[in-house]
Amino acid sequence: MNAAATPMIETERLGKTWPGATRPAVDGVSLRVARGTCCALIGPSGCGKTTLLRMLNRLVEPDTGAIRLDGADALRADPVRLRRGIGYVIQNVGLFPHRDVAANIATVPRLLGWKRARIEARVDAVLSLVGLDPAEYRHRNPRQLSGGQAQRVGVARALAADPPVLLMDEPFGAVDPLQRARLQVELLRLLRELGKTVVIVTHDVEEAVLLGDSVAVMRDGRLVQHAPPAALLAAPADDFVAAFLGADRLLKRLALLPAEAAIADPPPPPDTLSPGTHPPGAHPSGALPIGASLRDALAAMLERDARALPLAGGGVVTLESLFAAARAAPAAGPPDGRPASATPGMAGGAALD
Amino acid sequence: MSTLAALPGWVLDHHAAVLLALGEHVQLSLAALLAGGGAAVLLGLLGAGRPRLAEATITLAGVLRTLPSLAVLAALLPLLGVGFAPSFVALSILAVPPVLVGLVTGLRLADPAALDAAAGMGMTRTQRLFRVSLPLAAPLLLEGFRTASVQVVSGAALASFIGGGGLGDLVTAGVALLDLPRLLTGAIAIALLALLADLGLGLLARRVAP
Ligand SMILES: Nc1ncnc2c1ncn2[C@@H]1O[C@H](COP(=O)(O)OP(=O)(O)OP(=O)(O)O)[C@@H](O)[C@H]1O
Ligand SMILES: [Mg+2]
Numbered sequence: 001m002n003a004a005a006t007p008m009i010e011t012e013r014l015g016k017t018w019p020g021a022t023r024p025a026v027d028g029v030s031l032r033v034a035r036g037t038c039c040a041l042i043g044p045s046g047c048g049k050t051t052l053l054r055m056l057n058r059l060v061e062p063d064t065g066a067i068r069l070d071g072a073d074a075l076r077a078d079p080v081r082l083r084r085g086i087g088y089v090i091q092n093v094g095l096f097p098h099r100d101v102a103a104n105i106a107t108v109p110r111l112l113g114w115k116r117a118r119i120e121a122r123v124d125a126v127l128s129l130v131g132l133d134p135a136e137y138r139h140r141n142p143r144q145l146s147g148g149q150a151q152r153v154g155v156a157r158a159l160a161a162d163p164p165v166l167l168m169d170e171p172f173g174a175v176d177p178l179q180r181a182r183l184q185v186e187l188l189r190l191l192r193e194l195g196k197t198v199v200i201v202t203h204d205v206e207e208a209v210l211l212g213d214s215v216a217v218m219r220d221g222r223l224v225q226h227a228p229p230a231a232l233l234a235a236p237a238d239d240f241v242a243a244f245l246g247a248d249r250l251l252k253r254l255a256l257l258p259a260e261a262a263i264a265d266p267p268p269p270p271d272t273l274s275p276g277t278h279p280p281g282a283h284p285s286g287a288l289p290i291g292a293s294l295r296d297a298l299a300a301m302l303e304r305d306a307r308a309l310p311l312a313g314g315g316v317v318t319l320e321s322l323f324a325a326a327r328a329a330p331a332a333g334p335p336d337g338r339p340a341s342a343t344p345g346m347a348g349g350a351a352l353d
Numbered sequence: 354m355s356t357l358a359a360l361p362g363w364v365l366d367h368h369a370a371v372l373l374a375l376g377e378h379v380q381l382s383l384a385a386l387l388a389g390g391g392a393a394v395l396l397g398l399l400g401a402g403r404p405r406l407a408e409a410t411i412t413l414a415g416v417l418r419t420l421p422s423l424a425v426l427a428a429l430l431p432l433l434g435v436g437f438a439p440s441f442v443a444l445s446i447l448a449v450p451p452v453l454v455g456l457v458t459g460l461r462l463a464d465p466a467a468l469d470a471a472a473g474m475g476m477t478r479t480q481r482l483f484r485v486s487l488p489l490a491a492p493l494l495l496e497g498f499r500t501a502s503v504q505v506v507s508g509a510a511l512a513s514f515i516g517g518g519g520l521g522d523l524v525t526a527g528v529a530l531l532d533l534p535r536l537l538t539g540a541i542a543i544a545l546l547a548l549l550a551d552l553g554l555g556l557l558a559r560r561v562a563p
Contacts, residue, residue, distance in 0.1 A: 082475070088473035111474070
């Protein structure tokens with residue numbers, strides 16, 4: 001078997017019933033997360049997301065089923081050693097209030113017996129990684145951090161020993177929407193850079209489709225659908241998933257598709273461009289910037305009352321070509337394994353260190 | 354008024370006796386605080402992560418608290434005779450409840466999110482207790498020691514009744530001899546000592562607060 005084909009995280013009919021509960025909190029969940037990808041776990045409150053996540057690092061012992069991490073039986077590993085190899089960001093950050101930021105981040109490296117100089121260098125490195133100036137924040141007390149800064153330190157602490165697997169339970173639960181959006185974008189960049197295998201719990205659909213290479217939807221302890229975000233939004237498995245994704249799910253999906261995917265071919269005659277817009281080259285400021293999504297394109301058309309828009313990178317998007325592109329995008333991807341949307345550069349274990 | 358004014362002179366004249374009583378008092382109090390407080394800490398740590406045992410120790414603390422020190426002293430007389438030993442045992446018992454309650458409460462109030470994160474990062478039970486729970490419980494534990502120290506220092510005055518020595522000797526002798534300066538010196542010294550312990554441990558508790 002080739003190593004890249006082995007999922008980094010694999011659960012098989014995993015189940016957990018809490019003592020005294022009438023039905024399982026997690027019920028026969030089989031989930032595969034490919035190496036170097038991020039799986040976003042969503043579902044309504046109480047559907048078992050946290051319980052499932054905590055079974056992956058054995059903070060909760062499953063009643064039934066199997067867990068394999070990088071092909072090895074996790075239920076037979078020593079839980080303490082297992083956890084030192086898995087980054088974990090808990091739902092409430094949970095920084096140690098009696099330790100400064102540096103000591104918080106150094107927790108796992110210390111448990112692993114790293115040398116002092118190596119720990120200090122690593123603390124500074126991960127602080128920079130999460131966008132905090134080491135000189136300023138190293139010796140801060142957790143009480144002297146804003147909610148967003150504390151979340152960043154929580155992420156830095158989980159990254160400290162450079163674990164190949166990262167589990168995050170609503171890492172941005174406690175910050176305002178603006179901060180949240182910034183943190184999401186930064187985390188996305190970080191995950192792409194580091195090539196970690198990640199399971200991130202959220203109940204925010206936008207966050208899930210932004211961060212996840214695949215999205216797993218849970219309901220009442222069961223996994224109801226696991227698919228790449230664009231495929232999920234295009235083809236929800238049932239009414240529950242459709243309702244959970246929201247009536248605007250197709251609009252959300254447009255945000256995932258690049259505007260370049262809808263370049264009209266052949267280009268429309270120049271007179272179809274409304275008076276509010278200009279051909280590319282003449283007024284490049286009127287063109288859609290590179291990296292814009294189809295949602296941005298649609299928004300711009302509405303704003304300018306135009307049925308066609310030039311792209312800064314060349315080409316023109318029309319309302320018709322936009323609709324065609326939205327239809328043509330693959331309706332369904334593989335339920336697990338490498339999602340179609342992930343960049344090939346991140347495939348395999350090469351990105352892991 | 355005149356008695357108060359004469360007090361410094363009296364102390365100077367009898368400084369050897371005063372210092373001896375003070376030394377005995379401090380020694381007895383410290384020994385009892387360490388023994389009783391130490392036992393309470395051991396009990397509290399045993400109960401950490403074992404809610405039922407913790408509950409039982411709290412009940413024990415409640416029972417110990419209701420025992421009048423004088424009654425304990427009297428009960429210990431036939432067992433341990435007179436002098437240092439029964440005083441030490443009675444005062445140690447006095448020190449247990451506040452320290453135990455402080456520690457158990459502190460451990461119970463330790464931030465569950467921090468403990469959860471500690472477990473998630475691969476700390477063993479013992480590491481969680483000593484690296485997270487205990488430091489987080491330290492302020493309340495020290496508050497417990499603070500209360501205990503005040504009780505022990507004032508309680509040590511009773512040791513005089515069974516020949517345990519200390520500043521209580523000055524008070525009892527002062528009463529018996531109707532020697533007001535002697536009585537006042539003993540009483541004021543005990544009060545000052547209790548105040549000092551209270552202030553010192555209070556400062557310490559504030560310093561270890563996270
Ligand atoms: N330690 C526990 N003991 C008993 N029952 C629990 C425990 N933890 C969770 N449960 C129960 O298991 C079910 C699933 O809880 P879980 O925390 O996994 O949900 P969740 O999807 O993470 O919810 P949320 O989005 O609100 O965080 C709930 O019914 C909850 O009451
Ligand atoms: Mg949860």
